[in-house]
Amino acid sequence: MTDSADLALAHRLADQADEIARHHFRAPDLGAEDKGDGSPVTEADREIERALRASIRAEHPGDAFIGEEFGAHGRSSRRWIIDAIDGTASFIAGDPEWSTLIALETHGAVTLGMVSAPALGRRWWATPGTGTWMGPCPSNPSAPPSRLTLTAGGSARDAAIGIWPPPSRLSETERAAAARLAAGTATVLPALNWSTPDHATPPPSKPSTGSGTCHGALLVATGKLDAFLLLGAGPWDIAAVIPIVEEAGGTFSDLSGQRRTDTGAALFARPGLHQQLLSMARAAN
Template identity: 75%
Template sequence: MTDPADLELAHRLADQADAIARRYFSTATIESRIKSDGSPVTDADREIELTLRSLIRLEHPDDGFIGEEFGAHGHGRRRWIIDAIDGTASFLAGEPEWSTLIAVEEDGRITLGMVSAPALGHRWWASPNSGSWAGPCPSNPAAPTHRLALSQGGSAQDAAVGIWPPPARLNQQERAVAARLARGVSRVRPSLDWTAAVPIAPAPRKPSTGSGTCHGALLVATGQLDAFLLLGAGPWDIAPLIPIVQEAGGTFSDLTGQHRTDTGAALFARPGLHQQLLGIAVAAN
């Protein structure tokens, strides 16, 4: 079970990130630039990551840290994994479905995950053997706290599955995986030609947009999708969602079936569907 002090610190880190992000979000214009992977980054991303890294260093100087914007710092059996703003495109567009992602990894095992979405007024968190929870954040302190629990999945051919990012941002091998999965299930969000290498106009939106959550894996944890496949991802995109999905009763692996966050791929699924979907996604051509 996770040290309660880690969960308490994660909530404080999320509170700090929420305050910084909301300050930027309330302005008329948020400046951004495009990174080498084609995704946007803002001053808010950088300020949040640097602030959280400093706070963690003060309380746990021996812990390592890795973030999307500034990489890895420090070494040790424990490290904090941070995505300052997941959903930067939504953040820039003035839409509410963006969040800060926080995880703790100990000896290679994710022992805490948290997603805080202040513009939605929600926060989700989990740790092994402690349940998966949705509850309040400072922007919505009256929100009730409730435990997430998933029902058993059925057949893959009847499943509704989210896939991200869009095909033009995937390499040829990743597009093949996405296309196989899309062909083998009932519904895919977003509904696209997953073999297409040319960017689509207008740009497709994440499966979470309009759902009241801000990450595709949360759609699985909250029962709104049967599965979610994330490709070309960093550990900060994956690690915080692992305990939230698993403690709700769902499953996680990369495309080799391992519980790794460093291979760039993550499949989150309702119980009973994971192996079916994994078999479809990695089947030989």
């Protein structure tokens, strides 16, 4: 289990990341470039990851660390999983829906998740058994956090689901699963033909765009969507939001039904819908 000291450290790490990100956000020169996989990266991404790794090492020198930009460091039963800026494209564009994702994995299970979105002024966090909370960032004693609790869903046929990334960035197998879910539910965001790899013009917006959140899984945790499917993802894209969705009452697995962060797929859902959606997605394989 994660203790209160780990949660306090996660808040301090988030404050540190927020400060660095604010310094770079909407700056004239972000030092943006494309990585080998075509995704963007900025000097802010790198600076935040370096700073958080140094802070964790100073407080817990035996803990392991993995980040999107610089990979894995160390081996331990405790591992911090960091995405310095999730939504770098939005960060570069000057849009507010980006965040830092912070997770702690203990003995292979994620025991702490935090998402800090300073441009939105919001932070979400959860640890097992303590609920999911949303509050301002940085923490403000005069504005106490609110607890998020989900109600059960009904039929998946009536559900609204978000899927990301768009079909042009998915494999044939991933597109088949996405298309099956899109066809079997009432609403899909973005509203695309998920069965073809055609490039949409203009490029589609993320499901979270304009929602006041910054990650599709948060749309589930806050009750704005019934489900969210993320494909082609790394552990840093998934880990932090697992306890946030689950402690609100929702569910998580990859497309094989396992609670893993290393298979590239993550399905988050309102309670009562997960198995129905998983069956739809599997039927496409």
